[in-house]
Each structure stands twice: as structure tokens, then as C-alpha cells.
Amino acid sequence: MRAFLLVRDDREFLCHPGEELHTDLGVVDVPEDPDRGQVVETHLGEAFTVRSLRGPDLFDHLERTGAPMMPKDIGIVVGETGAAADDRVLDAGTGTGVLAAYLGRLGADVLTFEARAEFADVARENMVLAGVEDAVEVRAGDVTEELDELGSFDLVTLDTADAPDVVARLDEHLVAGGYVAVYSPFVENARASHEAAEAAGLADVDTIETIQRAMDFDERGSRPSTRGVGHTGYLTFARKP
């Protein structure tokens, strides 16, 4: 069995079959092939439940290098582009690989480029943890240098400062109706990506800010949470006519 989680209340431990896991509630001999929902106990008799890793767990538990996209932003990418099983996807940069892993879990065939070789190494291990190493190929390299050698894709996802340079060249690398989605932490990059898509003759060019507000419900009433950050970034979409 692959890596899985041991969970109890607000505690979550990523663990590997057969290892000895040390927690603040005692030591667990991690079983080799537990069922989801199985209860395992520490040597002190404290119970944890076995859970497999799903997308949000990858965001929480993969080893971090480049700042990963948040699940809410990934959800918008999937919704706006219709990312689906058997899509051929080009992704850059890989970073932690959270977006690439989500797309791999959907059944897409993902080729992802990471400019920093040491980040690519971590991302490959993250793909194994996510169980998508057969679906997601992590290549070390600069996507702007490799692009000419690549074919066409159903979907291109970009999360790099130089995304506008890639967008400008995408006409040749998208199938008819195929989409590009650019995540930009700053509005200048979003605008440059938007303008590059228009200049490249792509259709349905659209940029949105992604804001999510959690709600607080208590005895006094209900309102958006005053904690946390609502803004994470901008998403620009376009497609080949």
C-alpha cells in the first residue's frame, strides 16, 4: 500500500507501510496494508484511523518547494477548462506538484516542467506519494526552452513568472478548443498573460480574481470569517479557436 494518513481529531500523520511512527500519543507500528477506516493503536492504546490521501491532503502533506496552488484555485481551473481523464496536459512549473497531482488523479496524462532540478526531484517523490507517478511525468527544465519540441495539448497550465512568454507561443501547442490556464499571484502578470493570449489570437480570454470567504456561524450570528486571507491570486483562461 502507498503512503496514507493516520488521523485523530485535529492530528494527521503521513506514514508509510511498515514504518514505526512516533506521535505525541505514542508509537505506532504502521501496518503494511491497512483498509481505509481501519483503527490502529499506539503502544499507549490511543486510536488513529487510516485514511488515504486525496487532493486537499496532498496540499497539506506533500513536501513543499514552490508555493502550491490552493485547492479552490485548482477547482476553478478544472471547472473552467473541463480538465478530464485522458487529456494531454502541459504544466509549468511543477513546484510542489499539487496541481499536477490533482490533474493526474483526474486521469489526465500530465507532462510537467520544473526549472530547478532539486525541486523536480522532490516533485517526483511527491507524485509517488500521490499515487500518480504513472500519470505525471516530471521533467527538469525550463518550459520556455523546451516548448518548441513539444506537441499539442488539450490543456496547458502555467504558474510561473514567465507565463506570458509561453502564452504568446501557444497557438501551435493547443489542440482546437484546447485551453490555457495561468495562475498569477500579481495582477501585472495576469494582465501580461491576458494580453499575450489576445495577441496570440486565442479566444475566450478571461481573467478573474479568486476570492474565497469562509463563514463563521456562532450564537451571535453568521458572517464571513475575519480570519485568514481572502485573496490568493488571479486566473487567466483562454482557448484555441
Ligand SMILES: C[S@@+](CC[C@H](N)C(=O)[O-])C[C@H]1O[C@@H](n2cnc3c(N)ncnc32)[C@H](O)[C@@H]1O
Ligand atoms: C509557484 S510554483 C508552482 C506550484 C505548482 N503549481 C503547484 O501547484 O505545486 C512555480 C515553480 O515554477 C518553477 N519555474 C519558474 N519558471 C519556470 C520555467 N520557465 N520552466 C519551468 N519551471 C519554472 C519555479 O522553480 C517554481 O518551482
